[in-house]
Amino acid sequence: MEGNMLANFDSIREQNMIALKEVKEKGAKVVGFYCTYGPQELAVAAGAICVGLCGTKEDPIPAAEQDLPRNLCPLIKSSYGFAVSDTCPFFHFSDLVIGETTCDGKKKMFELMAKIKPTYVMQLPQTQEGEASLALMYAEMKKVKEEMEKHLGVTITDEAIGEAIALLNEERRTLKEFFDLNQAKPAVITGMDLLKVSWQLGFHANRKERTVLLRRLIDDLKAKAAEGYHVGDESTPRILLTGTPTGLGSEKVIRLVEECGGLVVSIENCTGYKTLNQYIDENDPRDKLLLLAERYLKIPCSVMTPNTGRLELLERMIKEFQVDGVIDLTWQACHTYNIESTTVGQLVKDKLGLPFLHLETDYSQSDVETLRVRINAFLEMIQE
Amino acid sequence: MTVALAVGIDVGSTATKIVFKKDQGDIHCHIRPTGWSPREAAQAGIRALLEETGYSESQIKATVATGYGRIALSFADRTVTEITCHGRGAAFLVPGADLVIDIGGQDSKVLKINNQGKVLDFLMNDKCAAGTGRFLQVMAAALGLDVSELADLSAGQEPVKISSMCTVFSETEVIGLLAQGVAKGAIVAGLHQSIARRMAAMVGRLGKPETKAVFTGGVALNLGVQRSLEQLLGIPVVTHQYSQAAGAIGAALIAQKMI
Known part of the structure; x- marks a missing residue:
């Protein structure tokens, strides 16, 4: 994308560090989230600022490895490393951290993190099916609400939850609209820009301003596209990235695809498209916490078994985004995504007849050249 | 012209x-x-x-x-x-093959190909050089041999089990086996088999080959590894005078x- 269009997004994280410090000094409350399972609506309803804390940079990993094993997912190590070395201002300013029992690595890491910061770890069911799972999710929504009320010293009303639901629905719809611009062929947004925009927005303390900024970008892009603007061309290989989360600092696979002449047209992971079409009916009169429980239980994450929703989403995205090949990224030692890759590969190769590449790596740069060969060869498979 | x-x-x-x-x-x-x-x-x-x-x-x-x-x-x-x-080169050398097993100096890969040599799917070894040409060079040196002598020495020998694929640990293991008096031929046959096992596992991940495999890269010069691969895969593993190229x-x- 042309530089000036993204100028507003380049420094959201930096600007909000300063803004956060100022509002904290005036008494604002901050809740830190690591995962898309965290019900941000409740923090918004509590009048708190939500910040995304999921670790995407390599820098704090050595600090984390003083307490955590080396052979562990880099995302968990990075998240914990930022916390334990006090090098993440967003963690620093958080009054409460919401964790989840997504995978084994995370749930045990949160035990250690709870020694540094008030942490509530949501108990997630292992499956999306059955009444027991929904009952647990509902009970956890109640617990999260109570914990927030206790730690933030507020009362969360149903009315406020309803308003937060509407606000986040709108936010997700807008972000989906942004991603969906790339259904056009040729595409209009590079994968690196998709990542930058979605990752930076997560740090914006003002929820309404987030959507305003993004709306302006969508309008600009639509106007440019109408004048013939695009990235890549008709023959550029269109890659769908799926798998573990990505952010700035852990973007190497996206960068390599685009350096090698491909284009990541969409990103099916929890920092990308995975949860963007999951809305809550604002007119549903039932208990708001139940509505939240239902919505969050539907997230098609590999920690759920079975996880057929991810396959359905992938199949739909492959068609809608006119995808030529799928790259499945697994962070080292992430068992659930690593194993699920076999099923995803079967869908892509056997059912849909498209090239599929599974990559397992970490946040380091040590394997960049061997990754480059694989990605280059994968793009050659598509082009030749 | x-x-x-x-x-x-x-x-x-x-x-x-x-x-x-x-x-x-x-x-x-x-x-x-x-x-x-x-x-x-x-x-x-x-x-x-x-x-x-x-x-x-x-x-x-x-x-x-x-x-x-x-x-x-x-x-x-x-x-x-x-x-x-x-993929292209292998299909040119051995028409009709649907699999390429390539073991070079520092990497190894398996490719599924079609008749034209177009790559349909592939896997490459991970971050280290286990089971590659360099691995064989280090092992040959530990045995006081040249890599070109390995195939003949292992012919007809019952392979001894080599448990490690790491070049450094395998070298220690080989020296230990020599100290126990195990014949060099049996050790070399064991090394060939461990390389072949590793490649067969990679082939397995790509799905079973149907016709025949072309064996390329410098290690294709070693008939001992080729024999082990044929035994494990159950299909012809073909080399060519130009396999290395x-x-x-x-x-x-x-x-x-x-x-």
């Missing part, structure tokens, strides 16, 4: 392979150590092959570079990955299409 030459260059970690391909007829092949400079190895190889064949530099109409040193060859018209090139041949074939 003068002959137009397509040149393929595969700069591997250990050897540089140069291939001339004419519109019709045979290929010409030259192999030399890569040494410290990929660019110099490639240029010296081209000069040597021009001298050997009597062609002149002006007859070179297209050059494609592949292999880990491909980026260093700025004079090439195009660079293509060794994965795509091995399959990547360069593929590069030359791609170059030929550019003329």
